Amino acid sequence: MAKTLIFGHKSPDTDTICSALVYADLKKELGTDAEPMRLGPVNKETQYALDHFGVEAPAYMEKVDKDVDDVILVDHNEFQQSVDNINDVRISEVIDHHRISNFETKEPLYFRVEPVGCTATILNKMHKENGVVVSRKNAGLLLSAIMSDSLLLQSPTCTQVDVDAAHELADIAGVDLETYGLEMLKAGADVSDKSAHD
Amino acid sequence: MAKTLIFGHKSPDTDTICSALVYADLKKELGTDAEPMRLGPVNKETQYALDHFGVEAPAYMEKVDKDVDDVILVDHNEFQQSVDNINDVRISEVIDHHRISNFETKEPLYFRVEPVGCTATILNKMHKENGVVVSRKNAGLLLSAIMSDSLLLQSPTCTQVDVDAAHELADIAGVDLETYGLEMLKAGADVSDKSAHD
Numbered sequence: 001m002a003k004t005l006i007f008g009h010k011s012p013d014t015d016t017i018c019s020a021l022v023y024a025d026l027k028k029e030l031g032t033d034a035e036p037m038r039l040g041p042v043n044k045e046t047q048y049a050l051d052h053f054g055v056e057a058p059a060y061m062e063k064v065d066k067d068v069d070d071v072i073l074v075d076h077n078e079f080q081q082s083v084d085n086i087n088d089v090r091i092s093e094v095i096d097h098h099r100i101s102n103f104e105t106k107e108p109l110y111f112r113v114e115p116v117g118c119t120a121t122i123l124n125k126m127h128k129e130n131g132v133v134v135s136r137k138n139a140g141l142l143l144s145a146i147m148s149d150s151l152l153l154q155s156p157t158c159t160q161v162d163v164d165a166a167h168e169l170a171d172i173a174g175v176d177l178e179t180y181g182l183e184m185l186k187a188g189a190d191v192s193d194k195s196a197h198d
Numbered sequence: 199m200a201k202t203l204i205f206g207h208k209s210p211d212t213d214t215i216c217s218a219l220v221y222a223d224l225k226k227e228l229g230t231d232a233e234p235m236r237l238g239p240v241n242k243e244t245q246y247a248l249d250h251f252g253v254e255a256p257a258y259m260e261k262v263d264k265d266v267d268d269v270i271l272v273d274h275n276e277f278q279q280s281v282d283n284i285n286d287v288r289i290s291e292v293i294d295h296h297r298i299s300n301f302e303t304k305e306p307l308y309f310r311v312e313p314v315g316c317t318a319t320i321l322n323k324m325h326k327e328n329g330v331v332v333s334r335k336n337a338g339l340l341l342s343a344i345m346s347d348s349l350l351l352q353s354p355t356c357t358q359v360d361v362d363a364a365h366e367l368a369d370i371a372g373v374d375l376e377t378y379g380l381e382m383l384k385a386g387a388d389v390s391d392k393s394a395h396d
């Protein structure tokens with residue numbers, strides 16, 4: 001088990017899963033032994049993104065093991081959205097874009113919340129700040145997160161920073177932003193499980 | 199009255215006062231009409247720093263006026279350390295280095311807490327990120343804040359980032375770091391008010 005675990009919220013969405021995966025890679029690049037985890041099942045939209053870019057989902061975790069040194073929260077900060085034993089672990093970082101509520105630590109930490117539409121947008125910025133190039137796969141994951149959270153760049157929470165990041169990342173990932181985003185959202189809206197009975 | 203007010207905690211220390219002053223200048227440089235404020239009296243140590251670099255203290259404020267658009271908190275995040283009517287105002291940003299507790303917003307914001315020894319250290323970094331050169335006066339204020347919070351770079355909360363920032367800023371401010379820092383701390387420890395009666 002890695003010393004540092006990175007995970008997003010319960011009922012994971014594409015931003016939560018992809019941000020955990022990509023941030024773990026960035027941390028490793030910067031010398032921290034970090035492992036991405038998830039707190040629930042991968043939904044169909046996210047699975048489409050993972051399959052498209054050939055990436056494995058993070059491992060599922062019910063609670064944080066005792067031998068873990070610290071955890072990093074992405075895409076959430078409210079404790080009730082986090083792992084059940086969040087009160088027993090040391091949180092070293094939070095990277096998020098939501099309002100802040102029900103969050104508390106005993107010690108200082110690196111806490112970065114920005115008013116943008118997606119955690120992936122902040123991670124794209126953090127690669128630049130650290131002079132790390134985003135790989136093709138990771139660009140695909142970050143793009144997927146942005147297209148998901150922003151509903152194809154249309155949601156009211158979507159900012160110009162998200163739009164710019166999405167275009168940059170689509171170039172690196174080698175996909176057409178509109179076409180890929182729409183296919184991904186459609187995969188998530190797929191009701192074939194249900195339709196057999198309807 | 200400016201649209202955006204920037205202030206630190208009650209019982210202001212040197213980091214709280216200097217960070218409010220310097221961040222207001224940076225925000226203005228970046229196009230936001232921001233005004234530094236303070237929630238209590240300027241202590242002797244801080245006054246020494248302000249006098250040394252020829253800077254006026256921020257204006258005193260008991261509570262935030264109704265015509266203020268939003269506020270930026272520096273050097274604190276806990277509501278009980280902030281202005282009395284903090285629950286009635288929109289917080290657009292927090293720049294701090296303390297643990298997070300008793301903080302909550304309805305909306306997303308820019309919330310930046312880093313595990314360093316001083317808010318001024320983060321502000322020094324933010325100047326670089328935005329390509330803004332720190333003026334001589336502002337370098338003096340940021341240096342004063344770091345020397346104060348870190349007790350001349352000796353406190354356990356002081357990190358290498360703080361030490362590096364202090365040396366950089368002392369160069370710009372044109373002072374000897376040790377000599378200046380010691381004089382400033384001595385000014386703060388001055389007990390002449392009391393000694394007349396002892």
Ligand SMILES: [Mn+2]
Pocket residue numbers: 009013015016075
């Ligand atoms: Mn999410």
Ligand SMILES: [Mn+2]
Pocket residue numbers: 015016075097117118119149
């Ligand atoms: Mn998100």
Ligand SMILES: [Mn+2]
Pocket residue numbers: 207211213214273
């Ligand atoms: Mn302080």
Ligand SMILES: [Mn+2]
Pocket residue numbers: 213214273295315316317347
């Ligand atoms: Mn401080």
